[in-house]
Amino acid sequence: MSASPNLAQPAAVPHAKPGMSRTQKLLFFLTAWLICLMPFLFWWNTWFGRKLSDQQLTEYLHDTKKPRHIQQALVQVGERITRHDSTAKQWYPELVILAADPVEEVRNTDAWVMGQDTSGAGFHEALLKMLADPSPMVRGNAALSLVRFGDATGRSQIVALLQPAHIVSPESGRVVDSDRPGTAIHQGGLIAKLQSGNGQSAEIRSPIPGRIRSVAGTGANLAAGAEVAVVDPSTEQVWEALRALYLIGEAEDIPSVLPYERELPDISNDVRQQATITERAIRGRTK
Numbered sequence: 001m002s003a004s005p006n007l008a009q010p011a012a013v014p015h016a017k018p019g020m021s022r023t024q025k026l027l028f029f030l031t032a033w034l035i036c037l038m039p040f041l042f043w044w045n046t047w048f049g050r051k052l053s054d055q056q057l058t059e060y061l062h063d064t065k066k067p068r069h070i071q072q073a074l075v076q077v078g079e080r081i082t083r084h085d086s087t088a089k090q091w092y093p094e095l096v097i098l099a100a101d102p103v104e105e106v107r108n109t110d111a112w113v114m115g116q117d118t119s120g121a122g123f124h125e126a127l128l129k130m131l132a133d134p135s136p137m138v139r140g141n142a143a144l145s146l147v148r149f150g151d152a153t154g155r156s157q158i159v160a161l162l163q164p165a166h167i168v169s170p171e172s173g174r175v176v177d178s179d180r181p182g183t184a185i186h187q188g189g190l191i192a193k194l195q196s197g198n199g200q201s202a203e204i205r206s207p208i209p210g211r212i213r214s215v216a217g218t219g220a221n222l223a224a225g226a227e228v229a230v231v232d233p234s235t236e237q238v239w240e241a242l243r244a245l246y247l248i249g250e251a252e253d254i255p256s257v258l259p260y261e262r263e264l265p266d267i268s269n270d271v272r273q274q275a276t277i278t279e280r281a282i283r284g285r286t287k
Contacts, residue, residue, distance in 0.1 A: 052076055054087065061094045067103040074098070074106070078113040088117075096122040099130055107138045115145025124149050131157060136165070136207055137187060140237070144244050152248040161241035162256045165208045165231045169222040171196055176218065178229075183212045191215055191229045194222065209234040211266055235268060242274045249282040257282070 052060060052073060060066075060073035077095070080088035098110045111130055114123040130142035131154050140161045143154025171194070178192035185191065185206045192204040192215060206212075208231060215229040216222060233241075238260060245253055260267060260275035 054090075057091065061091060061098070067101075067106050070098065070101070070103075070106050071109045074109045074113050078109075078116050081113070081116040089120075092117075092120050092122070095120070096126045099126040104135045104138060107133060108135065108141055111138055111141035111145055115141075115148045118149045124151070128153060136160065140241070144240055147244045147248055155245075155248055155250070155253070158241050158244045158248075159253050159256050161233060161237050162260070164213060164233065165206065165210070166227055167191065167204060167206065167229045167231065169194060169204070169224055169226050169228050170202060172224045173197065173202070173222060175216050175220045175222065175228075176201070178215050178218055179212055181212050181214055185210060185212055185231065191231070194228070204228050206231050209237065232266075235266070235271060238267075239271055239274060242271070242278045246274070246278040246281045249278060249285075251282060251286040254279055254282055 057073045057076060060069040061077075063069040073091075074095070077088050077091050095110055095114055098106055099114070101107050101110065107130065111127060114120060114127055117123065124146075127142045127146050127149070128151075131139055131146075133139050133142065136157075139154070139157045143157035144161075146152075146154045147158075173194040173196040176193050176195045179185070179190070187206060187209045189206050189209075190203055191206055191212065194202045194204060196202065206229075210231045210233045213230040213232050216227075222228065242257065242260065245257065249257070257275050257279050261272055261279065
């Protein structure tokens with residue numbers, strides 16, 4: 001009997017795959033570490049809650065290349081003011097200067113911070129000038145801060161915070177993309193894209209934070225000045241405006257307050273209650 005071929009010849013032993021070299025392992029772990037580290041560094045550098053030293057605050061307030069650094073420093077100066085930390089006063093001159101900063105977000109934050117200390121030298125005058133700012137949010141924040149000074153000069157800007165933003169087309173063209181009604185949107189958020197006859201495209205952005213009430217659909221042809229979208233103001237914006245009008249509102253402001261007492265969509269019970277007591281306070285003052 002002939003031997004089985006499997007027994008007559010030993011089976012071939014497969015060659016073991018070569019393992020990673022030490023250098024390759026180091027590169028692998030270094031790459032994995034960087035993948036985990038980069039998101040953390042991005043978050044760390046953009047998180048406003050990261051505490052800054054006095055030296056860092058000064059550096060950040062003058063970092064014109066990174067507006068978010070200026071915002072972060074402003075927020076932390078504001079926090080020091082609310083804690084009655086006297087060290088915040090050393091940056092008051094910078095706050096007055098930043099009221100004219102070219103970046104809207106910086107001016108907006110600055111207007112809020114200056115409202116935290118009614119004794120700040122130059123704050124009142126700077127806020128009054130900001131009532132003429134091209135940004136509705138900066139005007140509104142300046143007006144809200146002025147109420148802390150006992151100054152109702154910005155009352156009309158506060159009433160405007162209760163109104164929806166009607167956004168018009170800067171030129172004639174065709175809507176090539178748009179967001180959906182009911183979508184929450186932040187200030188500066190993209191609502192629609194418009195393509196003009198010469199092929200140029202324009203981005204339509206929201207001037208306020210809030211929720212899209214209506215928007216022209218994709219494919220719609222719009223003339224220059226035609227309404228593209230309507231954005232209802234955010235809950236936070238409405239809340240602050242109602243609180244301010246509780247103190248300085250007049251009878252002619254009541255029609256702007258009343259809609260927030262009704263069962264409107266996306267209006268919280270807290271806002272409805274604030275609207276009710278604001279109306280009562282105004283009527284009590286104007287009898």
